Amino acid sequence: MPRDGTQTRNRILDSALVLALEKGLAAASLDQVIERAEITKGAFFYHFKSKDELALALVSHVAELDRRNHASIVARVEGLSRDPLQQVLLACSLTADLVAPSEPNPGCLFASYCYQGDLWSEAARKICESNFQEQAAWIEGKLKQAAKLAGRKGKSALPVSPAQLAMMFHSVFEGAFVLARTYNDASLFRKQVLAYRDMLEAVFKPAK
Amino acid sequence: MPRDGTQTRNRILDSALVLALEKGLAAASLDQVIERAEITKGAFFYHFKSKDELALALVSHVAELDRRNHASIVARVEGLSRDPLQQVLLACSLTADLVAPSEPNPGCLFASYCYQGDLWSEAARKICESNFQEQAAWIEGKLKQAAKLAGRKGKSALPVSPAQLAMMFHSVFEGAFVLARTYNDASLFRKQVLAYRDMLEAVFKPAK
DNA sequence: TAATCTATACCGACTAGTTGGTACAGTATG
DNA sequence: CATACTGTACCAACTAGTCGGTATAGATTA
Structure with missing residues (x-):
C-alpha cells in the first residue's frame, strides 16, 4: 500500500x-x-479538484467536528443531571467555555460562509442547516420536558415557545461571535452565552 | 460649477x-x-481612491443610516409610552419589522465585514463598535430605569445584568441574520427579535 | 456677447500583478 | 507497482488601479 x-x-x-x-x-x-x-x-x-470542492469539504469537516462536540456535550450533561432544564443550562455553560477569552479570531465557519456568496452554495447551506437543526431539536426536546415538569407544579405558560428558545441558542451563539469581533473582546462570547443560559433559567423558574 | x-x-x-x-x-x-x-x-x-476607501466609506454610510434609524425608533417609542420597559419592548417590535419576510439576502453589513479580514480594518471596526455601543447604551439605560421601578415594588434582582441584556439585543439581532440565511427563511429574523422581546418582558415581569 | 479659462466630473483603453487551475516529469513509499 | 506526492513551468481570466483625454458649466475677460 x-x-x-x-x-x-x-x-x-x-x-x-x-x-x-x-x-x-x-x-x-x-x-x-x-x-x-x-x-x-x-x-x-x-x-x-477545485477551491469550491475544498470549501465544501471544509464545511463538511467542521460540521462533523461540531456534531461530535455536540454529542460529547450531550453525553456529559446527561450524566451530570437528570433534570432536562439543568441539562440544557449545563450544555450552555460548556458551550460558553468553547472559546478561550484570549482567542484572536473567534468565529464560526458557518457564519463566515453565509456572508460570502461564492461559498454559500446550496450544498453548504444544507450542511449548516442540518447541524443547527439537530442541536436545536435536542434543546427544544429538553425544554418541552422541562415545561411539562414545571406545568405540573401549576405554573403559567412560557412567554416564548420552546422552539423559538431553542433557535435563540444559535442566534446568541452566532451573534456573540459578531459581538466579540466588533468589540474586539473575545470574552464577550462567553458572557453572552452565559447570559442566554441565565435568561433561560429565569424563564423556567419564575420568581417564587 | x-x-x-x-x-x-x-x-x-x-x-x-x-x-x-x-x-x-x-x-x-x-x-x-x-x-x-x-x-x-x-x-x-x-x-x-481605492477599493479600501470605498469599503470604509460604505460602512460610514451604513452606520449613518443605522444611527438615523435608531434615532427615529427612539423618538417614536418615547412618544408611545412613558414606561422605560415598554419603550424597549416597542423598539424591539419596530426592529423586528425592519426586515421583510420575503427579503432574499437579509443581513448586516457590519457582520459581513467582520468575517472578511480584508475589509475589517481597525477604522471599520470602530465605526461598528460605536454604533453598537450607542444603541446598547440606550437599552441599558432604559432597563436600569425599569429595574428600579420594578425594584420599588419589592421584587428580586434581575437574573442577568442590564448591560448584558442590552448587548444581547445585538447578539440576537446579528445571530438572527445568520439563522435566516442558514435556514433560508427571512421570517426567522422577525421571530427571533420578537422572541428576545418576549423574554425581556418575562424577565422584568415575573409570574405574578 | 463671444471667446477663453478653469475646476469638476467622467470616460475607457491599458497595464502589471494575481488568481484558480493545468500539465507533466520525476521521486518516494508501502 | 500503484499510490501519494514534489517541483516547476505554464495559462487564460480576472483583478485593482492608472492615465491621457473629454464633456460640462460657471467665471473671467476682450
Missing part, C-alpha cells in the same frame, strides 16, 4: 480553516492555503 | 451595498460594482 494521504488532506483542511476564520476563505488564495499547509500545488490538486 | 457628483457617488455606494450583502464586498469586483452602478471605471476612481 502507498503512504497515507489523509494526513496531508487534514493539513490542507486545517490550514484552510485558520485562514477562513482569519480573513474569509474567499479572500484567502490557494497559494496561501498551500503555503500554510507546507505542501505544493500539485499535492493540493491531487486531493481537491 | 460642474454637474453634481453626489448622485454618482451615492449610486456607487448603493451598488456596493447590494453586492456586499449578496456576496460580500471582498468577493465583489470593482467591475461588478461599476456595472451595477451604471458608471465607468474612471468615474469610480474619481470618487474613491
Whole structure:
C-alpha cells in the first residue's frame, strides 16, 4: 500500500480553516492555503479538484467536528443531571467555555460562509442547516420536558415557545461571535452565552 | 460649477451595498460594482481612491443610516409610552419589522465585514463598535430605569445584568441574520427579535 | 456677447500583478 | 507497482488601479 494521504488532506483542511476564520476563505488564495499547509500545488490538486470542492469539504469537516462536540456535550450533561432544564443550562455553560477569552479570531465557519456568496452554495447551506437543526431539536426536546415538569407544579405558560428558545441558542451563539469581533473582546462570547443560559433559567423558574 | 457628483457617488455606494450583502464586498469586483452602478471605471476612481476607501466609506454610510434609524425608533417609542420597559419592548417590535419576510439576502453589513479580514480594518471596526455601543447604551439605560421601578415594588434582582441584556439585543439581532440565511427563511429574523422581546418582558415581569 | 479659462466630473483603453487551475516529469513509499 | 506526492513551468481570466483625454458649466475677460 502507498503512504497515507489523509494526513496531508487534514493539513490542507486545517490550514484552510485558520485562514477562513482569519480573513474569509474567499479572500484567502490557494497559494496561501498551500503555503500554510507546507505542501505544493500539485499535492493540493491531487486531493481537491477545485477551491469550491475544498470549501465544501471544509464545511463538511467542521460540521462533523461540531456534531461530535455536540454529542460529547450531550453525553456529559446527561450524566451530570437528570433534570432536562439543568441539562440544557449545563450544555450552555460548556458551550460558553468553547472559546478561550484570549482567542484572536473567534468565529464560526458557518457564519463566515453565509456572508460570502461564492461559498454559500446550496450544498453548504444544507450542511449548516442540518447541524443547527439537530442541536436545536435536542434543546427544544429538553425544554418541552422541562415545561411539562414545571406545568405540573401549576405554573403559567412560557412567554416564548420552546422552539423559538431553542433557535435563540444559535442566534446568541452566532451573534456573540459578531459581538466579540466588533468589540474586539473575545470574552464577550462567553458572557453572552452565559447570559442566554441565565435568561433561560429565569424563564423556567419564575420568581417564587 | 460642474454637474453634481453626489448622485454618482451615492449610486456607487448603493451598488456596493447590494453586492456586499449578496456576496460580500471582498468577493465583489470593482467591475461588478461599476456595472451595477451604471458608471465607468474612471468615474469610480474619481470618487474613491481605492477599493479600501470605498469599503470604509460604505460602512460610514451604513452606520449613518443605522444611527438615523435608531434615532427615529427612539423618538417614536418615547412618544408611545412613558414606561422605560415598554419603550424597549416597542423598539424591539419596530426592529423586528425592519426586515421583510420575503427579503432574499437579509443581513448586516457590519457582520459581513467582520468575517472578511480584508475589509475589517481597525477604522471599520470602530465605526461598528460605536454604533453598537450607542444603541446598547440606550437599552441599558432604559432597563436600569425599569429595574428600579420594578425594584420599588419589592421584587428580586434581575437574573442577568442590564448591560448584558442590552448587548444581547445585538447578539440576537446579528445571530438572527445568520439563522435566516442558514435556514433560508427571512421570517426567522422577525421571530427571533420578537422572541428576545418576549423574554425581556418575562424577565422584568415575573409570574405574578 | 463671444471667446477663453478653469475646476469638476467622467470616460475607457491599458497595464502589471494575481488568481484558480493545468500539465507533466520525476521521486518516494508501502 | 500503484499510490501519494514534489517541483516547476505554464495559462487564460480576472483583478485593482492608472492615465491621457473629454464633456460640462460657471467665471473671467476682450
